[in-house]
Structure formats: structure tokens, C-alpha cells
Amino acid sequence: MGNNVMMKILGWMLNRMVAIRFFGILFGISFFVLSLDVLTNAKDLQALRPNDMTILLQYMLYRAPSVLVNYMGISMLLAMLLSLTELSYRNEMAAMWAAGVSPARIIIMLLPLAFVAGGLNFVLSDSAIPATTPQLRDWGIGDYGAEKLKLGEKDPIWMRAGPDILRAGSANGDSTRLNDVIIFRRDDQGLLREQIYAKSAALDEGRWTLTKVLVYYRDNLQPSRLDTLVYSGNMKPAQAGARSGAPEDMALTELFYFMDNQGFGIRPVWVYETWANKRISLFFSGLLMMGLCIPLATRFRRGGGLGALFAVGVGIGFVYFIVDGISLTMGELGFVKPWLAAWLPILAFGSLAVVMTLRSETV
Known part of the structure; x- marks a missing residue:
């Protein structure tokens, strides 16, 4: 009983430690990017509503969901690496290994945070972005200037x-x-x-x-x-x-609707199939970052080589993001099956994480 209580306390502390860093990094990066975006487009926004400064705040709020989604993966990666380097520096990681807490057990302890992050990613992508995109397209500011569509009775x-x-x-x-x-x-x-x-x-x-x-x-x-x-x-x-037929701005139900109707001739049906699979895979993005980072910590369990730990972790993470982007593009172009394009990065790097975890179990 005492050991179970200790594991619960340790799990809560790890979730809290990583969560604070995750949300801190995510909101910090997003606020910085949004601030630059607003400053860059302030003149165009003011032209829409002269002498009304509230449009700047409204634009920032409407842009926030897509910015948060863009930086959620890298934020979880950095949060995990910062937490692990801090634990290794204080030799707390070595103490956990000595107490019989394996990397796999740590990953299981962090499952609540992993699925909270994955669920947040999904909700923002599936609900918030589709809800805010029509207004952004109507304004035609920044990234939406070249593809402005006036939603209403004049829509194609x-x-x-x-x-x-x-x-x-x-x-x-x-x-x-x-x-x-x-x-x-x-x-x-x-x-x-x-x-x-x-x-x-x-x-x-x-x-x-x-x-x-x-x-x-x-x-x-x-x-x-x-x-x-x-x-x-x-x-x-x-x-x-x-x-507009832009799948990245659609909810999952809209993607299924376009799939059932062959994309309405706007885009090939496999484009919507790829994005539907991609949307579902978002649930596992946070868990994947954890699975990649935690086994690395076993190589630096006595507090040494923390710079190398951080560098290797960031390197693996960025390779994943590059592969993920390439795979999604291949699926949109129809070069690979939609399900494979969406799930290949998760499956490939998830397999790498499993192999690393199994090898670290002998530590």
C-alpha cells in the first residue's frame, strides 16, 4: 500500500512538473508570435475599423487557436526535455531508477497529461479553428489576404x-x-x-x-x-x-461530409481522408513526445551530459516534425494512402520510442 501511495504521489508531481513547463512554454511562444502578428498587421486591421482598438485584441483571439496548435508539439518536447534535465541535474532521476521506477512506468504515470494535451490539440483543431477561420477569411489580413473569401450570399x-x-x-x-x-x-x-x-x-x-x-x-x-x-x-x-474546401479549416464532421460526397469536385477525396486521419492522430501527439524523451534520460541518469540529452532530444523531435510535414503533403498529393500518410510518423517514431524504452529497461 505504501509503495502504491508513493507511486501516486510521484506520478502527480511529475505531471505537475511537466504541465507547468508545457503550458508556460506554449503560452509564452504563442503570445510572442501573436504579438508580432498583430504588430505586423496593425495598420490593415485599423483600416477595417478606424479608431477601434478592440479589433487588435479580437484578431489575436481569433488567431490564437491555430498558433497554439502549431506550437503544441514543440512545447511538449521542450517541456519534457527541461523537466528531465532538471531531474537529472539534481540526481533525482537516478534515485527513481534506483527505486525501481522504469522509463515505461514513468510514461504510464504521465498518461493523464499526455491525453489532456492530445485532447486540447484535437479540440482546438476540430472546433476552435473552424469557428474562427470564416471571420479571418472575411478580414483577409496576413496569411488570409491571398485567399480571402467573403462568407455569405456571395460565396461560391x-x-x-x-x-x-x-x-x-x-x-x-x-x-x-x-x-x-x-x-x-x-x-x-x-x-x-x-x-x-x-x-x-x-x-x-x-x-x-x-x-x-x-x-x-x-x-x-x-x-x-x-x-x-x-x-x-x-x-x-x-x-x-x-x-473554400480547405481541409485544415474543417471540423471532423465536415471532413467526413466531404469524403461522402467525393470532395464536391473542389479537391480529390483523398485530401479529406488524409486530414481526417491526421485529426484523429492528434490525440497521440503528446504521448509520442514523452515516449521519445524519457528513454533518453537513462543515458544521463547521473547528471552528466545534460547538454547532449537536450540536443539529441531536440534533434529527434525536429526530424519527426519534418517527416510529419512531408508525409502529410504526400497524402494530399495522393502518392501514399491517406491513412498511411497521417499515421506513418506516429507509427515510425512510436516504434522508435518503444525500442528505446525496452532497451532502457535493462538499465
């Missing part, structure tokens, strides 16, 4: 009915009135057989009435001009907040 919108894809230049709020319509009619193999242009379209009792229609056919047949044309396909619209 994509729809799908079976193999057919529809694009409208603008739509009303509930997507029942469309303007500048193009319908790409495809056969079962996905090959284009007709291309329909219409000035407008209106939904009435499940059928679309197109006006001022021009129809182009496959095999260079003579195009047709019609005043009206009825289209009976059951069109499913892309949600208003996701009309």
Missing part, C-alpha cells in the same frame, strides 16, 4: 448529386437560389459527358429549374441553348463554412 458553392458536380458563383443563405451555375454531368466512371451552364437556378419541390441554359455535349456534338431546363438531381451542398 459546390454541390453533388450522384456522379454530377455543380458549382455556383453565388447563392442565397439556404442555397435554394443559385447564380452563374455550372453542372458537370459525369457517367458512372466519372468521365464528363455534359457540361451545363445556366444564368440562375431555383429549387422548387426537389427539382432545380435552370434559366438561360447552354449545354455542351461529349464527342463535339452541337451545343444546345434553352430558356429553361429542369434538373431533378438531389443536390447536396457543401456547408457554408467549408465552401
